[in-house]
Amino acid sequence: MLEAIIALIIAAVSSLAFLAYRHPIRFATLAWEIQVVSGFVFAFLAGWELASVWAARKVIRVSGSREAQEAVQSIALPFPEFYVGFLLWLIYLFFLRKLPDLGLVSNVPADEDKE
Secondary structure, eight states: OOOHHHHHHHHHHHHHHHHOOOOOOOOHHHHHHHEEEEHHHHHHHHHHHHHHHHHHHHHHHOOOHHHHHHHHHOOHOOHHHHHHHHHHHHHHHHHHHHHHTOOOOOSSSSSOOOO
């Protein structure tokens, strides 16, 4: 299962790189939409993390049991990996949006440019 998820992530990242290389103008608008959706997902998951930690402190304070602490830790996100991964995702999108400024775009005209 993990191999399939990794393969899907690699396919998505590669296709975004190809799109940014071949169609930089269209990718700029798509990247903006991806960043907005990613921001909403990040805000939702960060809120989930804060709520679960807040609930965990209340439950553990009331019950004081190890089982409650383990249950809450099982639903919590891996804190540093989540935030570092999101930051790297935004840096990757920023890099792809800056490909035309770096001169790293395709010299072959795209299909829509041939008309």
